Amino acid sequence: MSEPLLELEGVEVRYGTVSALHDLSFAVAPGEIVGLIGPNGAGKSTTLHAVMGALPLHAGSIRLAGRPLAGHAPEQVARAGIALVPEGRRIYGGFSVDENLRLGLAARQDEGADEALAEVLSLFPVLAEYRRRPAGTLSGGQQQQLAIGRALVAGPRLLLLDEPSLGLAPAVVDTVFAALATIRERGVTVLLVEQRARRTVAFCDRTHVLANGLLRTTLAPADADDTRALVAAYLA
Amino acid sequence: MSLVAAVDAQTLVDAVGLGAVYALMAVGIGLVFGVLRLVNFAYGQLVMAGAYTLAFTSAWPAAASIGACFAVVLALSLALERSVFRPLRTQSPAVMLVTTFAIAFLLQSVALVLDVRDGTIGEAARSLGGLNQAVSVGGVDVRKVTIVAVVVAATALGLLALLLARTTIGLHMRAAAADFRTARLLGVQADRVIGLAVLLSGLLAATVAVILTVQSPLVAPDFALKETIFVLVGVVVGGLDRLWTATLGGFAIGFASGVINGALPTDKTVFLPSAVFALVILVLLLRPAGLFARGPAVERV
Amino acid sequence: MKRVDTALGLLVPAILVVIVGVLAATASRANEIHYLSALVAVAMVVAIYVFVGNSGVLSFGQISFVAVGAFAAGVLTVPSQSKSFVLPDLFPFLRDTTVGNLASLGIAAAVGGAFAFLVGMPLMRLSGLAAGIATFAVLEVTHNLLREWTSIGPGATTLSLVPETTDALQATLGALAVVLVAWLYGLSRPGRLLRATREDAAAAQAVGVSVHRQRLGAFTLSGVLAGFAGGLYVHMLGSITTEQVYLELTFLTLAMLVVGGIASLWGAVVGALAVSGLDSLLAKAEDGSFVLDAPSGTRLVVVGAMMALVLVLRPAGITGGRELSLPRKMSE
Numbered sequence: 001m002s003e004p005l006l007e008l009e010g011v012e013v014r015y016g017t018v019s020a021l022h023d024l025s026f027a028v029a030p031g032e033i034v035g036l037i038g039p040n041g042a043g044k045s046t047t048l049h050a051v052m053g054a055l056p057l058h059a060g061s062i063r064l065a066g067r068p069l070a071g072h073a074p075e076q077v078a079r080a081g082i083a084l085v086p087e088g089r090r091i092y093g094g095f096s097v098d099e100n101l102r103l104g105l106a107a108r109q110d111e112g113a114d115e116a117l118a119e120v121l122s123l124f125p126v127l128a129e130y131r132r133r134p135a136g137t138l139s140g141g142q143q144q145q146l147a148i149g150r151a152l153v154a155g156p157r158l159l160l161l162d163e164p165s166l167g168l169a170p171a172v173v174d175t176v177f178a179a180l181a182t183i184r185e186r187g188v189t190v191l192l193v194e195q196r197a198r199r200t201v202a203f204c205d206r207t208h209v210l211a212n213g214l215l216r217t218t219l220a221p222a223d224a225d226d227t228r229a230l231v232a233a234y235l236a
Numbered sequence: 237m238s239l240v241a242a243v244d245a246q247t248l249v250d251a252v253g254l255g256a257v258y259a260l261m262a263v264g265i266g267l268v269f270g271v272l273r274l275v276n277f278a279y280g281q282l283v284m285a286g287a288y289t290l291a292f293t294s295a296w297p298a299a300a301s302i303g304a305c306f307a308v309v310l311a312l313s314l315a316l317e318r319s320v321f322r323p324l325r326t327q328s329p330a331v332m333l334v335t336t337f338a339i340a341f342l343l344q345s346v347a348l349v350l351d352v353r354d355g356t357i358g359e360a361a362r363s364l365g366g367l368n369q370a371v372s373v374g375g376v377d378v379r380k381v382t383i384v385a386v387v388v389a390a391t392a393l394g395l396l397a398l399l400l401a402r403t404t405i406g407l408h409m410r411a412a413a414a415d416f417r418t419a420r421l422l423g424v425q426a427d428r429v430i431g432l433a434v435l436l437s438g439l440l441a442a443t444v445a446v447i448l449t450v451q452s453p454l455v456a457p458d459f460a461l462k463e464t465i466f467v468l469v470g471v472v473v474g475g476l477d478r479l480w481t482a483t484l485g486g487f488a489i490g491f492a493s494g495v496i497n498g499a500l501p502t503d504k505t506v507f508l509p510s511a512v513f514a515l516v517i518l519v520l521l522l523r524p525a526g527l528f529a530r531g532p533a534v535e536r537v
Numbered sequence: 538m539k540r541v542d543t544a545l546g547l548l549v550p551a552i553l554v555v556i557v558g559v560l561a562a563t564a565s566r567a568n569e570i571h572y573l574s575a576l577v578a579v580a581m582v583v584a585i586y587v588f589v590g591n592s593g594v595l596s597f598g599q600i601s602f603v604a605v606g607a608f609a610a611g612v613l614t615v616p617s618q619s620k621s622f623v624l625p626d627l628f629p630f631l632r633d634t635t636v637g638n639l640a641s642l643g644i645a646a647a648v649g650g651a652f653a654f655l656v657g658m659p660l661m662r663l664s665g666l667a668a669g670i671a672t673f674a675v676l677e678v679t680h681n682l683l684r685e686w687t688s689i690g691p692g693a694t695t696l697s698l699v700p701e702t703t704d705a706l707q708a709t710l711g712a713l714a715v716v717l718v719a720w721l722y723g724l725s726r727p728g729r730l731l732r733a734t735r736e737d738a739a740a741a742q743a744v745g746v747s748v749h750r751q752r753l754g755a756f757t758l759s760g761v762l763a764g765f766a767g768g769l770y771v772h773m774l775g776s777i778t779t780e781q782v783y784l785e786l787t788f789l790t791l792a793m794l795v796v797g798g799i800a801s802l803w804g805a806v807v808g809a810l811a812v813s814g815l816d817s818l819l820a821k822a823e824d825g826s827f828v829l830d831a832p833s834g835t836r837l838v839v840v841g842a843m844m845a846l847v848l849v850l851r852p853a854g855i856t857g858g859r860e861l862s863l864p865r866k867m868s869e
Contacts, residue, residue, distance in 0.1 A: 320845065323849045324848070334795065335849065338844040338845045339845055341841040345836075345841060346838050469674060472670040506685040507685055508681075509681040510677075513681075516671070520663060520674075521659050524662075525667075
């Protein structure tokens with residue numbers, strides 16, 4: 001591929017003496033939506049946290065547009081243009097929707113705060129409606145939209161999502177995926193970690209399968225209905 | 237019946253004054269706890285350092301003396317943060333409490349070594365001494381410094397509330413106190429937020445130093461130790477998790493001390509600490525997470 | 538392997554104690570007090586360890602039990618002819634009772650234990666910060682009551698004329714006894730159950746361990762040993778004041794435990810001896826009888842700095858928080 005936006009090479013992350021990620025290498029080109037699936041404990045969340053600089057690398061490197069991210073604090077990685085929508089949303093329930101969005105502006109480097117907010121509110125109208133409400137009173141699906149919106153206001157080049165469909169009803173999941181499609185259209189690159197294998201494989205340009213900290217295989221949208229391939233990938 | 241009768245207006249006024257000072261200290265402790273999850277037992281030593289500065293500069297004009305006090309306290313706060321608090325960030329609250337306990341003793345002993353005049357020094361800034369005089373308001377003797385304390389506390393708390401609620405950095409601080417990890421992932425700069433909390437905490441300590449030295453001009457290495465213990469206890473009792481509950485706890489213990497002091501017969505006032513701390517134990521047993529806290533305590537240790 | 542390790546866990550501290558005891562017996566009059574202090578410190582710190590080390594719950598209040606033990610032993614051993622002059626406000630039964638050395642130690646232990654049990658009943662439900670603050674409150678209440686209630690003791694004045702019966706032999710045997718009891722408790726079923734709650738209280742509770750009961754047991758035992766140590770202390774000094782069993786001693790003993798290693802018995806002993814030794818050296822430097830000359834107050838500065846450094850750099854202490862064991866071969 002041409003100059004990748006995100007590149008992982010030989011990444012190893014350890015918890016104590018246990019390897020959570022082992023020799024992980026893959027890349028994400030600008031404008032792509034890449035999926036990352038795998039069973040529980042495979043290391044999907046760990047991968048995203050390692051990219052954000054929240055976990056130290058035992059070996060290997062992670063580069064954003066050629067620049068290594070090693071040694072940078074999470075807030076610096078955020079300011080470099082990567083936004084994370086964490087697992088479980090992690091929104092601030094006691095703060096208003098508006099305050100939650102404004103928090104997302106912390107990573108924003110340029111002046112376009114108001115436009116960014118307006119854009120996000122048009123993408124997720126429900127957030128405009130509940131702007132002054134405490135974020136904790138929103139439903140799960142609405143909180144997910146808030147979490148994504150919060151990440152978007154920073155104007156990131158790369159959006160990382162950690163299991164956005166977790167705990168959401170199927171109809172709501174549709175909304176989320178539709179939003180992701182729009183996001184990609186606006187030029188944001190996406191790395192999507194998910195549990196729902198079939199849906200993710202069908203939606204993303206490419207989907208990597210992670211198991212036990214190792215990259216097993218890569219699937220294309222055409223493989224989405226190939227149950228045998230999916231199962232084999234998970235159990236390899 | 238007799239308890240109510242003993243608590244007269246004078247007692248209430250004094251209790252409010254005491255509560256105000258304790259509230260200021262509680263905010264100082266609560267701010268640092270919010271962002272660092274660190275209970276600073278050595279907070280009183282910051283006040284002590286400020287008091288010593290005021291005493292050593294008591295010949296200077298009042299404004300310069302107070303300025304020096306603020307400078308010293310701020311410098312010491314930042315030094316402590318760098319050298320002790322930062323490395324301790326990953327430990328449990330109990331370990332941090334023990335460590336700051338050690339630092340408190342350390343600083344107190346340093347003062348003992350440096351204080352060549354045998355542990356006591358003379359007056360604080362003389363021009364402020366006038367604040368220790370009382371005015372009579374409706375039959376109650378109110379010392380001017382009590383009025384100052386209440387006004388300063390109310391102003392400081394009001395300004396702080398505005399800072400936290402209306403400014404961007406205030407928003408960042410609140411987010412850091414609620415969930416630091418996520419805040420950093422969103423781009424909130426840890427160093428800035430912590431630095432501001434420590435700065436504000438230091439400003440409050442210096443303010444308290446000024447107020448306390450007016451009330452009791454003799455400065456010794458254990459200056460403000462008793463108050464610190466009371467405030468720490470009050471903050472935990474109020475509920476350490478949120479700033480306003482911590483502040484309320486600080487105020488409450490100050491106020492309660494004042495009221496109990498007034499209510500106890502004069503020959504029994506020496507038992508004030510027992511009464512207050514017994515009350516504290518009772519409250520902690522009933523509500524371990526804090527008097528004003530929501531929900532049960534989450535076990536950290 | 539395990540049996541030897543367990544035995545080592547008792548032998549090494551015991552041998553260290555005996556060595557210091559021998560040094561105490563053979564030392565000059567001026568130096569004797571330092572060795573005796575070290576031994577009494579061992580007794581106190583091990584008493585604290587029995588609760589704090591095994592339960593993982595922080596307590597600032599153990600010195601309260603040392604205090605009541607010291608005052609009980611002291612008040613009851615002041616010679617009867619002087620008592621009514623020195624302590625005029627005492628309760629009659631305290632004024633009229635005088636006991637011997639051993640009895641006073643026994644009573645000190647009993648009083649310490651009873652007080653601990655009483656206080657522990659409600660308090661052992663707490664953990665973490667709440668426990669730390671609540672036990673601190675206990676220390677404050679005890680200090681205040683001992684200082685102001687002249688019916689039970691000397692109040693704010695010094696209690697003197699207490700027989701100085703803690704010589705090298707008593708101190709050594711006393712420290713050994715405390716170490717032995719602590720070691721036995723550590724091996725016992727309640728001890729092991731308590732350590733299980735230290736690792737994960739919720740899990741232990743889920744398998745039926747009564748966290749409250751185990752903690753109360755250790756807390757009471759700690760109170761017994763601390764009271765006993767208080768008895769040794771007052772008989773070593775020949776006098777006692779409330780300030781000697783208050784914040785500074787709390788700080789010193791916690792420092793000793795932390796520096797040695799909060800989670801092991803031999804850590805408690807090593808810490809007590811090491812910090813005691815340093816403290817004595819500095820005390821001599823302070824009054825000019827040593828090579829160095831230091832201004833008064835230095836010892837607390839150094840001990841405080843040491844404690845802070847250990848906590849920041851090596852929180853597990855000198856001994857690393859593990860019990861003693863023989864080096865293992867690589868292949869095991």
